Structures are given as structure tokens and as C-alpha cells.
Amino acid sequence: MGTVAKIIAQRLGLGILTLFIVSIVIFTAVNMLPGDFAESILGQGATPEAVAAIRRDLGLDQSPVSRYFDWLGGAVRGDFGSSFAQANFASFTGSDSGSGLTSVAQQIAPRFANTMFLASVAAIIAVPLSLTLGVLAALFRNSVFDRVVNIATLSSISSPEFFLAYVLILVFAVLNPWLPSLSNIYEGMSFPERLEKTLLPALTLTLVVTAHMMRMTRAAIINLLASPYIEMARLKGLSPMRVILRHALPNALAPIVNVVALNLAYLITGVVVVEVVFVYPGIGQLFVDSVKIRDIPVVQACCLIFAAAYILLNLTADILSILSNPRLRHPR
Amino acid sequence: MSDALLTIRDLRIEGRSDETWMPIIKGVNLDLRRGEVLGLIGESGAGKSTLGLAAMGYTRDGVRISGGSVTFDGIDLVNASADDKRNLLGKRIAYVAQSAAASFNPAHKIIDQHTEGPVQHDVMRRDESELDAVELYRRLRLPTPDEIGFRYPHQVSGGQLQRAMTAMAMSCRPDLIIFDEPTTALDVTTQIEVLSAIRDIVEQFNTAAIYITHDLAVVAQMADRIKVLLRGEEVEEADTRTMLDTPKEDYTRSLWAVRAYERPAKPAILKKDTPVISVSGITASYGTTKVLEDVSFDIHEGRTVAVVGESGSGKSTAARCITGLLPPILGEIKFRGEVLPPNYRKRTRSQLREIQMIYQIADTALNPRKTVGDIIGRPIQFYGGLRGRAKRKRVEELLDQIEMPASEYFDRLPSELSGGQKQRIGIARALAAEPSFIICDEVTSALDQLVAEGILRLLARLQDELSLSYMFITHDLATVRAIADEVVVMKNGRVVEQGAKSEMFRPPHHPYTDLLLASVPEMDPDWLSKLLEERGREDIGDAGMEKMD
Numbered sequence: 001m002g003t004v005a006k007i008i009a010q011r012l013g014l015g016i017l018t019l020f021i022v023s024i025v026i027f028t029a030v031n032m033l034p035g036d037f038a039e040s041i042l043g044q045g046a047t048p049e050a051v052a053a054i055r056r057d058l059g060l061d062q063s064p065v066s067r068y069f070d071w072l073g074g075a076v077r078g079d080f081g082s083s084f085a086q087a088n089f090a091s092f093t094g095s096d097s098g099s100g101l102t103s104v105a106q107q108i109a110p111r112f113a114n115t116m117f118l119a120s121v122a123a124i125i126a127v128p129l130s131l132t133l134g135v136l137a138a139l140f141r142n143s144v145f146d147r148v149v150n151i152a153t154l155s156s157i158s159s160p161e162f163f164l165a166y167v168l169i170l171v172f173a174v175l176n177p178w179l180p181s182l183s184n185i186y187e188g189m190s191f192p193e194r195l196e197k198t199l200l201p202a203l204t205l206t207l208v209v210t211a212h213m214m215r216m217t218r219a220a221i222i223n224l225l226a227s228p229y230i231e232m233a234r235l236k237g238l239s240p241m242r243v244i245l246r247h248a249l250p251n252a253l254a255p256i257v258n259v260v261a262l263n264l265a266y267l268i269t270g271v272v273v274v275e276v277v278f279v280y281p282g283i284g285q286l287f288v289d290s291v292k293i294r295d296i297p298v299v300q301a302c303c304l305i306f307a308a309a310y311i312l313l314n315l316t317a318d319i320l321s322i323l324s325n326p327r328l329r330h331p332r
Numbered sequence: 333m334s335d336a337l338l339t340i341r342d343l344r345i346e347g348r349s350d351e352t353w354m355p356i357i358k359g360v361n362l363d364l365r366r367g368e369v370l371g372l373i374g375e376s377g378a379g380k381s382t383l384g385l386a387a388m389g390y391t392r393d394g395v396r397i398s399g400g401s402v403t404f405d406g407i408d409l410v411n412a413s414a415d416d417k418r419n420l421l422g423k424r425i426a427y428v429a430q431s432a433a434a435s436f437n438p439a440h441k442i443i444d445q446h447t448e449g450p451v452q453h454d455v456m457r458r459d460e461s462e463l464d465a466v467e468l469y470r471r472l473r474l475p476t477p478d479e480i481g482f483r484y485p486h487q488v489s490g491g492q493l494q495r496a497m498t499a500m501a502m503s504c505r506p507d508l509i510i511f512d513e514p515t516t517a518l519d520v521t522t523q524i525e526v527l528s529a530i531r532d533i534v535e536q537f538n539t540a541a542i543y544i545t546h547d548l549a550v551v552a553q554m555a556d557r558i559k560v561l562l563r564g565e566e567v568e569e570a571d572t573r574t575m576l577d578t579p580k581e582d583y584t585r586s587l588w589a590v591r592a593y594e595r596p597a598k599p600a601i602l603k604k605d606t607p608v609i610s611v612s613g614i615t616a617s618y619g620t621t622k623v624l625e626d627v628s629f630d631i632h633e634g635r636t637v638a639v640v641g642e643s644g645s646g647k648s649t650a651a652r653c654i655t656g657l658l659p660p661i662l663g664e665i666k667f668r669g670e671v672l673p674p675n676y677r678k679r680t681r682s683q684l685r686e687i688q689m690i691y692q693i694a695d696t697a698l699n700p701r702k703t704v705g706d707i708i709g710r711p712i713q714f715y716g717g718l719r720g721r722a723k724r725k726r727v728e729e730l731l732d733q734i735e736m737p738a739s740e741y742f743d744r745l746p747s748e749l750s751g752g753q754k755q756r757i758g759i760a761r762a763l764a765a766e767p768s769f770i771i772c773d774e775v776t777s778a779l780d781q782l783v784a785e786g787i788l789r790l791l792a793r794l795q796d797e798l799s800l801s802y803m804f805i806t807h808d809l810a811t812v813r814a815i816a817d818e819v820v821v822m823k824n825g826r827v828v829e830q831g832a833k834s835e836m837f838r839p840p841h842h843p844y845t846d847l848l849l850a851s852v853p854e855m856d857p858d859w860l861s862k863l864l865e866e867r868g869r870e871d872i873g874d875a876g877m878e879k880m881d
Contacts (some may be wrong), residue, residue, distance in 0.1 A: 226393070228434040235390060236449045236500075237421030246448075250439035326439055326484050 004328055008319050015315045019308060023075070026303040027068045030296055036060065036321065037084045037294040058084060080104035080301040084294070105299045108283065112305065114185060115275075115282035121198050122205035124198035127260060130210045133258075134217025139244050141222060153211030165204045165277040172200060183278040194266075201278045205271065209263040216259040220252035227251075254321035261317030269306040337507055337540050338364040338387060343400035345382055345391065345564075348423075356382050358564040359400065366507065367538040369557030371572070373545060373587075375780035376751075379560040380544045384510045387542060388425050389417045405507065423453040426501035428530075430513040432493035443481030446500045455504045461765065468499035471536065472529040491522035495529050502533060508540045512621045515550060519642035519807055520851040525764035527553055527853075528864055546780060548587060549853035552576055553860040557835035558737065560584050572857050595792055597834060598817055601632050606669045607656060608633050608769050608801040609687075614663030616653050623649045624660070624825045632770065634795060636802040638816035638833075640809065646825040647805045651771045654803070655687055667769075685715045688762035692755035692774035698746040704731070704757055711764040730760040733797075734790060759790065769801045776811055788815050809852045813837065821845045 038054040039046055055061050060072070074081055083104050102287070137146045156164060173181035183197045221244060224230060233247040274282035283302060290298035314320055345357035357379045364370050382492060385391060386402060389409030399868050402409040404425065409417065421427075426449075427527050429435035447461040455705055456464065462481075469477035472495040485493060494514055501509050514530065515523040531554055534541050543554045550574075558575045560567040560583070567581050607630035616624040624646045631637045639647045652658040654665055665672045667686060673679050691697035698707055708727045712718050718726055728738035734756040737780030746754055755775060762770050772791065776784035792815060794800060804815060812819055812833070820830040821844065829842040841849065853859060 228429055228431060229437040231392070232427065232429060232435040233437070235385075235388060235421055235427040236452075237418040237423060238448065238452055239418065241450070246440075247437050252439070327486050330484050330487060 003331060004322065007322055007328070011315055011318050011322075015232050015311050019304075019311050022307040022311075023072060023247070023304060024068070025116040026300055026307065027064075029073065030299050030303070031064055033291075033294060037296060040294050041084075071297075075301070075304060078105060080108070080304075081297040083290075083298050084296065104301045107298065108186065108286065108301055108305070111281060111283045111286045114280065115268060115271065115316075117194070118198055118201055118205070118271065118275075118280060118282060119264070121195065121202040122209070122267050123264055125202060126206040126209050126263070127213065129206065130213035131217055131256070133210070134214040135221065135244060135249065137214065137218040137220035138225075138248070139240055141218070146218075149214065153214050156207040157211035161204060161208055161273045162277050164207050165201070165274055168200055168204055168207075169277075181278070183280040185281065198280075201271075201280055204274050204277075205267055209266060213256070213259050213263055217252070217256050220255045221248045224248045224251055229266045231304065240326050250324070258314075258317045261313040265310045265313045268309045333356050335365050336363060337366045337368075337405055338362065339401075339403045340383075340387065341401045341403075343383070343386060343402060344398045345386055346396055346398045347382075349395045350397075353396070353398070355398075356395065356564050357386070360561070360564070360566050361558065362387070364508070364540050364542065366540055368557070369534060369541045371543045371545065371551035371558040373548060373558060373562060374550050374561035375546060377563070379564040380561055381512050383561070384512050384542055384544050385427075387508070387510060388421060388427060390421070391548055392667070411543065412780060413457045419453070421722065422449040422506075423455060423504045424506050424577065425503070425508045425510070428494075428497050428501050428507040428509060428514050429548055430865050431517050432497040432514075433485065433490055433517075435497065436493060438485055441482055441484055442488065442496050442500075444852055446481060446496070446592070449500070449503050453504055461503060465499060465503065466501055468533075469496070471533055472496075472499055472523070474499075489522075491518050491526055492745050494518065494526050496738055498526075498530055498533065502537065502539070505537060507540065508542070509534070511541055511543045511554075516545065516547070520809070520853075521642060521847060523550070523853070524851050524860070524863070527860060530554070532657075547853065547857050548576075549859070550836045552855055552857045553853060560587070576855055576857065582590055589695075594814055598635065600832075601635070605632055606665075608668060609803070610666040610669075611650065611654065612663055612666070614650070614653050614660040616649055616658055616660040618649075618658075622825065624653065624666045626663070627822075627825070627827055628663075629820045629827065629830055631803055633768070633801055634799040635817045636795065636804050636815055637818045637820060638804045638812040639820045639822060640806060640812055641805060641822035642848075644824075645822040647807075649825070650822070651689070651773055651803065651805060654771065655689060681715065685765045686767050687769050687771070688765050688767040690755070690758045690762050693778055694751065694758045695746070697758055698754060698761075700746050703743050703745055704736075704749075705745075707757060708760050708764050711761060715765045726764070730763055733763065733794065734760045736760075750783075751779055752786060755779065755787055756790065759787075759794070763794070763798075767800070767802070771803045771805070773805045774807070775804075777806065777808065784811070785814075791815065809849065821848065 036055070037058065038051045038060065042050055042054070052061075059067060062070075066276050073083065079105055130153075133149050137149050140146050169181045172179045179200050180197055181200065183201055185197050189197075225248060230243060230247055233243045238247075269282075271282060272288055274280070275282045275284040276288070283305065286298065286303040289295075290302065333689050340360060340362035342359045342361065343357055344355065344359055346353040347356045348354075358833075360379075360383060362370070362383070372384065374380050382391075382395065386397060387404075389402060389404070389412060397410055400410070404420065406419070407416070409420075412420075436442065443462060443465055446465045447456075447458050450456040450461040450464075451458050455461075465481050469480055474480050474492055474495055479624075480488060480492065480496070488496065498509075498514070511530065515526050518526060527550065528689050533539075541554075543551060544552075544786065545551050555572050557569065557571045559569040560575075560581070562583055568575075568579070569581075575584070609631040611630070612628045613623065614624060614627050627646070627650055629637065629639075629764065639650065641647050649658065653660045653674075656674060656679055659674035665674070665684065672683060676684065702710075705724070705727050708730055709723050712723050712726050715847060716726070727742065731738040731741060734755055736753060741749075741753075746757070749757065758775070776787050777792075779787065791802065795802065802815075805812070806812060816833045818831065819833050819836040821828050821836075821842065824845050829836070829845045836845065837849070850863060856862075
């Protein structure tokens with residue numbers, strides 16, 4: 001197991017390094033956004049003095065390098081700073097209490113939980129569905145079933161998300177009022193209720209991610225069907241299903257796991273449009289709102305969470321595909 | 333009960349290439365009785381494997397049976413349903429593939445793959461089959477039969493895997509086993525163990541077998557009868573002794589004759605001559621594993637030094653040291669008396685030019701997207717600085733030298749050439765640099781005997797014309813006999829013996845050279861039995877001659 005542990009340690013190290021580099025990119029990019037919070041909140045009547053006061057208050061007058069390290073130091077401890085939008089501007093309002101500050105972490109936490117809930121529901125539907133479809137399509141390749149599945153998944157991935165969302169609303173909420181078209185979930189909601197409200201956005205996301213995973217499963221399996229060990233399995237008189245499930249699939253896991261991870265990451269980070277359509281209070285909406293008002297700490301924190309999700313999931317996929325290789329699991 | 337087990341009548345098989353169906357098997361008849369072993373011999377492309385698979389009622393993708401019949405124990409395999417065929421495959425007809433390493437599933441333990449057949453076919457329960465597997469491993473003289481099945485395929489050596497695959501084929505006690513070149517990928521010393529194990533077990537269970545190979549000497553040991561195939565047609569068939577003693581057809585005789593090719597000996601080397609390449613005391617390693625230790629040999633102008641040994645003996649590593657791809661830790665390499673920098677990056681262009689290589693697999697050594705003209709033109713431009721018309725003229729000369737007219741081959745892609753032609757292009761590319769020394773790494777091992785002989789003759793002629801020196805890496809002693817002037821025998825990264833060819837094939841030898849020489853199959857059908865008798869049975873199975881590779 002020595003080699004595996006070493007490889008995993010290496011990947012972890014690489015993941016952390018990547019996250020660090022990404023944090024620099026995020027900080028630089030966010031700070032290059034035109035306009036700033038002070039100007040956008042004060043509107044047209046802003047006096048230079050007021051703008052300067054707010055900037056000083058928020059530490060925007062510091063050098064970018066020192067601000068970056070302040071931010072990074074906080075982020076490592078889990079403190080993403082305070083949201084500008086919720087800040088109680090002492091210098092502006094005249095009162096000097098800073099107690100009304102809402103921390104970014106407090107603001108993001110419930111939203112992030114909602115997003116994870118939506119992503120989980122979508123993943124629980126989409127992953128088994130696409131793996132099953134992929135295996136069946138490989139088994140019955142070039143049949144009518146294979147073609148129908150391919151065309152259906154391709155059309156769903158080729159349509160814009162909001163279009164799919166409105167079609168689903170039309171079918172499942174308007175024409176047949178089975179599911180709510182608004183997903184305004186809130187704290188204290190019971191689980192079944194939550195699930196019911198989340199189902200339509202989750203289905204939309206399923207339609208978006210299934211094609212990719214299903215097609216990779218199909219391709220990875222078919223790729224192996226010409227290998228000598230598959231021929232051997234057939235020549236042992238095994239059933240086609242057994243040949244695919246037992247002999248092809250275990251060797252096709254590495255590419256499949258990678259695509260699944262990529263799509264899971266998308267479920268967390270790419271849901272903005274779906275959230276907007278269904279008015280789902282997830283992190284995507286918060287992110288867009290914060291960009292609009294230049295609420296830099298929130299934007300940065302969201303970006304960092306998205307990046308971390310991507311890196312973590314890809315890291316997991318890497319490690320899983322390493323573990324799926326028996327040569328590494330069982331060295332000589 | 334009828335004695336006939338398998339009857340094939342006027343079988344025709346076609347393969348698809350570019351939308352048209354081309355015949356592969358053109359009306360072959362075949363009869364096999366219970367317990368009989370039929371040898372099927374021919375060059376690659378003769379349709380041996382296709383015929384062997386068709387005997388199982390199986391065709392690969394893009395191949396179809398277009399006529400004739402295959403009858404196994406009264407069952408028509410051509411028209412049987414897929415389910416009916418599945419009930420026979422593995423259970424009554426089993427298959428042993430050429431490369432056990434590729435044909436075992438890397439994801440499962442050997443025993444899991446072994447028991448799968450019996451369990452799926454309801455022949456045995458899983459635990460019964462496991463016990464049976466251990467018994468089969470013991471009979472096949474595998475080391476540690478109790479444990480070996482519980483390893484993954486990559487944890488077991490090639491020769492052992494090939495026997496484990498034979499055990500797997502035996503798992504349901506089939507009536508017929510198709511052996512498709514089961515020892516072609518093995519070293520000669522390992523081959524003997526596998527051959528004797530296969531022969532014994534087939535005898536013990538009175539299993540009928542079709543033994544496919546391109547090696548006459550091997551088939552002579554295994555088969556009761558031999559059928560010779562050429563381009564999908566039968567040339568002749570006879571029992572083994574008759575076939576070996578009195579082959580009727582010219583083609584069969586020509587297969588026999590290849591082994592007779594031998595170059596005349598050259599005059600002795602003068603002591604005062606500086607060798608073209610002088611390897612002295614090199615030690616090299618991959619990471620922390622030492623693969624070469626204190627290796628020394630000289631190669632003189634116009635001479636061929638054959639470096640022989642099993643896979644893993646360090647032959648190719650020595651070549652990598654000479655080319656500078658793997659700088660040795662100790663020792664030095666001299667070219668015409670001048671020490672070469674160990675790393676190829678530090679060598680001058682003219683030093684690089686003098687040493688060229690020809691590879692085993694021409695398929696992967698040639699860029700599939702470049703034409704013959706580009707492939708040969710590249711080193712001409714790189715080393716000679718020729719361009720345009722001058723370059724083209726030089727390419728044409730080289731194509732002439734390798735007996736491939738430029739008018740026909742200049743614009744072809746590698747995919748439009750045969751295996752032998754691709755290897756010739758490899759030779760021309762090496763010649764294009766105008767080297768004085770060429771390393772030939774197993775250049776004929778992937779080729780059929782007749783084609784290989786053509787390559788050997790070409791190399792010999794080029795050597796005479798251009799006074800080239802060759803380092804000829806091979807594991808095939810017949811090739812050594814044909815082309816070498818001197819021989820270096822390697823084992824486990826060391827030189828165990830070296831000297832002129834005439835001395836090498838005459839005793840006394842180092843014991844390892846003896847073992848190598850004695851392991852080369854001979855045409856005598858009794859060769860294997862005699863050899864095994866000489867060595868003593870117990871010596872063969874667990875002699876530890878096999879290593880993990």
C-alpha cells in the first residue's frame with residue numbers, strides 16, 4: 001500500500017497548491033471588477049469624502065497585497081470577513097457600533113446547505129440513471145434502444161438549461177399541476193416538503209448532466225470490448241450482461257469516475273441559471289446578487305467554495321481511479 | 333458413440349475491409365477425433381486463428397462465416413443459436429489464447445476467473461471448483477499451487493499465467509481445447525515447461541486439441557497430425573512424422589528450408605584493429621534496481637555480434653546504454669577508440685549519426701501519418717542537410733537498396749505496407765543517417781519465418797556492401813545461427829559467455845548457454861520427451877528457472 005499512500009499524498013499536496021493558486025486568481029479577478037462597493041452603494045449622490053470614508057472603513061484603501069494576505073489568513077481559519085452589504089457603516093451613519101455586522105460565513109452557510117441539498121438530490125437521480133443507461137447502451141450498442149438513448153440525452157444536453165427548466169415547469173407544474181414551480185424553500189421546512197419543492201430543479205439538472213456521464217460510460221465500456229480478456233470471457237460462454245458488468249466495467253471505472261466527478265462539481269457550481277428560474281435560495285443566487293452590488297467578501301468566498309468543490313471532487317476522482325487499478329492496489 | 337468430435341466441411345470465412353468482404357478461409361475441411369491433437373501451422377495471415385475460433389462457432393467483429401459447416405459432436409455450430417453456443421463454450425470447447433497476460437482480466441484474481449466457467453455452466457460449485465483449480469495447478473506443475481490462484485494476473489510471470497490459463501480451459505473438463513499460439517510470447521526455457529505441462533494434461537484427460545502455431549518444431553512435439561495452411565487454404569495434411577520426414581508440397585518444404593540459412597564465417601579479427609564499438613565494464617540501473625552489471629564486449633567493423641538471453645536479461649538495456657538513452661553508472665562506451673559521453677544529449681551530431689537503431693515492432697516505430705518518403709527523408713535532412721531534389725534522390729537510392737522501388741513506395745503510408753516492408757523502411761531510415769553501427773533490437777521476432785529470412789539476407793548484404801557493424805539483439809538461436817559472427821550470452825544483467833559463433837555452438841559451454849541451446853525446439857517429434865527424460869521430471873516444474881517479469 002506504500003505506493004498508493006504516496007500517490008494520494010502527492011495528489012493532496014497538489015490539490016492544496018492548486019487551491020492556493022486559485023485563491024490568488026480569484027482575489028486578483030474580483031479586485032479588477034470595474035467600480036467599487038462604496039460608489040455603487042452611495043449611488044449618484046456620492047461625495048468623495050463619503051466614498052473615502054466607506055473605503056477606509058472597509059479597508060479598501062490598503063494595498064492589494066496586504067488585503068490578500070488578510071483575506072487568505074482569515075479564510076484559512078474559516079473567517080471570510082464581513083459582508084459589505086450587511087455592514088453597519090459607522091462613519092456613514094454616525095453611530096459607532098460595529099456589532100450589527102453579519103459575517104460572510106453566516107450568510108453563506110444556509111445558502112450553501114441548500115445548494116448541496118439540490119446537488120445531492122440531482123446526483124442521486126442522475127448518477128445511477130446515467131450509469132445504467134450507459135451500460136445498457138453498451139450492451140445493446142447500435143440497437144434502437146442505444147440510438148434513442150443517445151439522441152435523447154444529446155438533445156437534453158444541447159438545450160439551454162432555462163429552456164429545459166421551463167419545459168419541465170410547463171409539463172409538471174402548469175399542464176399537470178403535480179409539482180410546485182417555485183422552489184422557495186426555507187429553514188424549518190419538513191424533509192418531504194423540501195424534497196417536493198426541490199424535485200423540478202433537480203430533474204432539470206439531471207437532464208443537463210446525464211448525457212455526459214452516460215456517453216462516457218458507454219464509450220469506456222465499448223472501448224474495452226475489443227480486448228483479449230473480453231474475448232476470453234465470451235469464449236468461456238458467459239452471458240453478454242456478465243461480460244460487460246464483470247469483465248468490462250471494472251476496467252472502465254477510471255474514465256467514468258472522472259466524468260462523474262466533473263459533473264458533480266458542475267451540480268454545485270453551475271446551478272445559477274436553474275436557481276434563478278426556480279427562485280431556489282442557493283449559493284448561485286447569492287453569488288450573482290453579490291457581484292451586482294460589488295460585495296467583494298461574499299463574491300470571493302463563493303468563488304473559493306466553488307474552486308474547493310471542483311478541486312476536492314476531482315481529487316476524489318483521481319484517487320478512486322488510482323484505487324481502481326489492481327496493479328497499484330496489489331503490488332507484486 | 334461416434335469417434336468424430338469435430339468435422340469442418342468446405343468452411344468459408346470472410347472479413348470486411350472497407351465495405352467489401354474479402355475471403356480469409358477459402359473452403360477448408362478438418363476432422364478431429366476424440367483425444368486427438370491436430371497441429372495447425374502457417375504464417376500470420378494464413379487464417380489459423382480464424383479457423384481455430386470458427387471451430388468454436390465464434391467469429392470476431394467484422395468476420396463472418398459465409399459457407400460450409402462446423403459440426404461439433406453432432407451440433408451444427410454455424411446455425412446454432414447464441415444461447416446454444418454459450419452452453420458449449422467454456423464447458424465443452426475451451427480456448428487458450430496467445431498472450432495470457434492480455435487474456436486474463438487484470439481486475440480479478442486468477443481463481444475468480446477460473447471458477448467463473450464451472451459455476452456459470454453449473455458444472456461445479458464455487459468451492460469444488462476452487463479445490464479442483466489447485467489440483468490442476470499442481471498437475472501443471474505451477475509453483476505454490478495452493479496460493480498462486482489467489483494472486484492477480486500481474487503478480488504472476490508469463491509462463492505461469494499461460495499454465496494457469498490452460499488450467500482454466502480445463503476447468504469444465506472440455507472435450508476440445510483450442511490452443512492459439514500459447515508459447516509464442518515466451519522465452520525458450522519457459523516454453524519447454526509450458527509445452528510439457530500442456531502435453532501432459534491433454535493426455536491425462538484425453539482432451540482433443542487444435543494446436544495453432546507458426547513454429548514447426550513446437551508443433552512437432554505437440555501434435556498427432558499436422559495441417560499446413562497458406563492464405564486460407566490447406567496445403568497438405570499428414571501425421572506428424574510423415575509430414576516432417578517427407579513433406580509433399582513445395583511450400584511446406586520451403587518452411588523447413590528457412591532454418592538452413594547460415595552466413596559463411598568471416599576471417600578472424602586481428603588483435604590490432606580498433607573495435608567500432610567497445611563496451612567496457614558498464615553497470616546501469618532503473619531507479620534503484622540494478623539491471624546491468626559489469627558488461628563488456630567489443631564489436632568490430634563489418635561484424636555482427638548477437639546478444640542473446642531471455643527477456644529481462646538486460647539485452648535491450650545494454651543497447652539503451654550504447655545509444656546514450658540510459659547513461660550507465662559505471663564503465664564507458666568507446667566509438668572507434670574515442671570515449672562517448674554517457675548521455676545522448678551531450679553527444680555531437682556526428683556521434684549520434686554513427687549509431688542508429690532498428691526496432692522490433694516496425695508498426696509503432698514508424699509515424700503512421702508520414703509517408704515513406706518523409707520517414708526516410710527526415711534523417712537525411714537532419715544529419716546530411718540535404719533538401720529538395722537532392723533529398724528525394726537520396727531517398728530513392730535508399731529505397732533501391734532495400735529492394736522497394738521508389739516509384740511504387742515513395743508516397744505510401746506505413747498502413748499500406750506489409751510487416752516485412754515496414755521493417756525494411758525501418759532499415760532504410762537507419763541507413764539514411766549513414767551510420768557505421770546499427771543496433772537491431774529483435775528485428776525479426778514479429779515476422780514470419782520466410783519474411784524474417786528476407787530481412788536477414790538484406791541485412792547481411794548491406795553489411796557486406798557498406799561494411800556496417802551490427803549489434804543483433806535476439807532471443808532466437810536460429811537467428812543467431814543464421815547471421816552472427818560473434819555471440820554474447822546474457823543472464824540477469826551479466827554476460828555469462830562470449831566468443832565466436834563457431835565456438836558457441838560447440839561444447840563445452842557455460843551451464844546457462846547449455847540450457848538455452850538445449851531449450852530450442854528441434855524438428856524431431858521425440859525431442860521434448862528425450863529432453864525431459866534427460867533433465868529428470870522433478871527438475872522441470874519448480875526448477876525456479878522462471879522469474880517474475
